[in-house]
Amino acid sequence: METKAVEEFERERSRLFGLAYRMLGSAHEAEDVVHDAFLRWDGALRADVVSPPAWLTKVVTNLCLNRLSSARVLRERYVGPWLPEPIMTADGALGPLDTAEQRDSVSLALLVLLEQLTPTERAVFxxxxxxxxxxxxxxxxxxxxxxxxxxxxxxxxQRVGAREPRFEPDPARRFELVQRFLAAAQEGDLQGLESLLAEDVASWADGGGHASMARRPILGRDRVARYLTGGFTKLPPGALTLELAEVNGAAAAVFRLDGVVAGVVVPEVVDDRVVTLCIPANPAKLTFLAKQLSQT
Structure with missing residues (x-):
């Protein structure tokens, strides 16, 4: 392939990956789609390509539509709740996330809601x-x-539902809230933890049948608080380490068990209260994030 054509593709790679990830909710599948798009770009007649960005966007979108059609069947067989693959976003892996709207576009909570849409509806959205x-x-x-x-x-x-603009504290405040939340859970401070949870908070954990996690959502302040404190106290002393990180545009914590990345705790915070808690812990969904961590 000509150097110019390679350079044209590389200029679009990050944007194409961000598009594919939002369409699929999977980092490794998004990487596969971008690779397939590159192969098609390599075989394309340059005279037929009026606008490389438009041409590549169309190719990636259609590759994602093909994958979404088959993914629906696989997710119906999935063990327990399905959550998207978490991605660290502070380095711009999914494009600029400077505003609340941009962060919301990659939030785990929104990506879960997009699973309700048909493939074409999701593409349009x-x-x-x-x-x-x-x-x-x-x-x-x-x-x-x-x-x-x-x-x-x-x-x-209509199917996703209206998502009202959220109060967005500054980054330092967001991470401070997550630190308080995690400290209360680790210390078994039920009262302190409940003070940080919305009354109708919901906790979703995705172990995919490969990690010991709740296979149904935990609903309500009291149940979620007891679930979290109970989970932390069951761990052997010294086995757990936590690392704060920006994941899918939100302040979150990556947890390791005996040094191995074992999951991510991603709270969705509204008005200083955790309204939704997503805990991706399926080992197959942590490889991309673990690779990101190894490069920092």
Missing amino acids: VLREAFAYGHREIAEILDLSEANCRQLHRRAH
Whole structure:
């Protein structure tokens, strides 16, 4: 491949990975999609490519649509709750996350909600909400009419539900809240922990049948507090270490057991209260994050 063509692709690689990840909720699948797109780019006739970014966006979107169709069957067989693969985002792995809206576009909570959408609805939603494509551009990417894309976008919004703008503390405040939350859980401080939880808080843990985690969501302040403190107290002394990190745009903590990355605790905080807790712990979903940690 010509050097210029390689350079054109590399300029788009990060954006294409961010698009594929938002579509699939999987880092390793997003990497596979970007690789497949590169192979297609290598075989493309340059004279047929008017705009490399548009051409590559269309290829990646369609590759993701193909994967989403088959992924739905696999997720129906999944053991316990399904959560997306966590990604450390402070280094820009998913693009700029300077605003609350940008962080929300990669939050684990939103990506879980996007699982309710059909593949085409998800494509329209992601292209519109996360990448600000116009309906006409989306129609060209998906080979649909503009009117159809508008309808799909409205339907996606209705199915996902309205997400109200959240109070966003500064980064230092966000991490301080997570530190307090984790300290209370580790110390078995039920009263302190409950003071940081919303009354209707929900905890979702994804072990995929390979890690000892709750296979159903834990609902309510009292149950979640007892679940967390109980989980920490069961661990052998000295086995657990925690490392604060920005994961999917949120202040979070990566936990290791005997030095091995074993999961991530990702609280969604609204008005200084944890409203949702996501705990990805399936070893197969931690390889990308573990690789990121090894490079820091």
